Amino acid sequence: MDNGNDLNIIDKEFDKQTLPANQISTENKESKKSQENEVKWDSYKKYLLSRVSKTTASNLFRYAKQYHYILETKNASDLQLLTQEKSIHVMKALSSLSKFHGTHDEWKKLIEKFDLKWTNSNYTNNTFFKIFNPEAADMNKMIHWLKDTIRQLPNKYSNILLFATLTGLRPSECWHSIRLIQNNKDHYVSKDKLLHYQYPDTFLRRTKKVFISLVSEQIIVIAERADIKKPYPQLCKIFRAMNLSMNMYYCRKIFATYLRDKGIEPEIIDLSQGRIPKSMFLRHYYRPDINEIITKRIRPLLDELMKELID
Structure with missing residues (x-):
């Protein structure tokens, strides 16, 4: 990992995305200024990059740099002025910073004192409306977008979307996986599986993981014919230039929804997506015949899905 370049990226991201602080209390504003020089930010950047991805490190860094004064003043009242979702992001950053400083016990006391919550109380409501909202993208709309987009894209790019849909991988995982298939196939591909766990630094991240993906020979061919020379952000620019919407996150949803609609157990879908x-x-009792599920149930379904997408 080139930490020098990564640190510059984080600096640029922070400069672009510094959050407005118009709601910060006067007392905390003064403390923020007085404590600014006491945090060893360069060391903290390296600490983050050694543990999380560049994107996550950038997000944690910018929130920590704006709200670090909360740890110094031991006053978390400003967090109560934020939306619950944003408050959780800031709390994650402060938790990371407190571990770096060795003051995590004090941070935990602060959480208890101000009754801060790690979970979003609107989670159940949001989930309900995502499923039942008539304007949301359901399976038919997502399939329509994918098929229409595949028809308009050059094969070298449409194969990326196909591969992502047939494996259920996240975009970053998709790029890494295709690269390994193209460059290190013998070590990475085992019959009908992609062995992500062989590359823990890439696929077994702190919060987002994927252990294996189920594949067929056709899916491997799709990956081999995909062009990943351009990273995801540049592919997004290509989509915009072609006046196409970039909804690659649909691919992972299509994979999960299709298998569930066809009767695959949620536990198996969860495991296949990390x-x-x-x-x-699941931990103590569920021990299915995985080989039978793969060969007799999932593989035929993936073949059906692929046929539906490319016909």
């Missing part, structure tokens, strides 16, 4: 539910059932 989610490990904290359920007693």
Whole structure:
């Protein structure tokens, strides 16, 4: 990892995305100025980059740099002025910064004192409306977007979308996976599986993980014919230039929804996309015949989905 370049990227991102602080209390504004020079920001950047991705490091850094005074003043009242979603992002940054400083116990006391919450109380409501909102993208709309986009894109780019849909990978994972298939196939591909866990630094991240993906020979060919020389942000620019909407996040949703609609158990879908539910059932009791599920149920479904997308 080139930490020098990564640190410059984080600096630029912070300069562009510094958050407005018009709601910060007068007392905390003064403390923020007085404490600014006490934080070893360069060391903190390196600390972040050694533990999380560049994007996550950039987000944590900019929130920590704006709200670090909360740790110094031991006054978290400003967090109560933020939306719950934004407050959670700031709390993650302050938690990381407190671990870096060795003051995490004090941060935990601050959370308790100000009754700060790590979860979004609107989570259940938001989930309900995402599913039942008639204007939201349902399976038919997502499939329509994908098929229409594939028809308009050159094959070298449409293959990226196909691969992402048939594996259920996140965009960044998709790029890494295609690169490994093209450059290190013998070590990465094992019959009908992609062995992501062989590359823990890439695929087993702190909060986002993926262990294996189920594939067929056709899916491997799709990956081999994909062009990933341009990173995801540049591909987005190509979409805009072609007047196409970039909804690559649909691909992962299509994968999960299609398998669930066809009767695949949620636990299997979660495992295939890197989610490990904290359920007693999964941890201690659920032991299915994975090979049978792969060969007799999932692989035929992926073949059906691929045929539907390219016909």
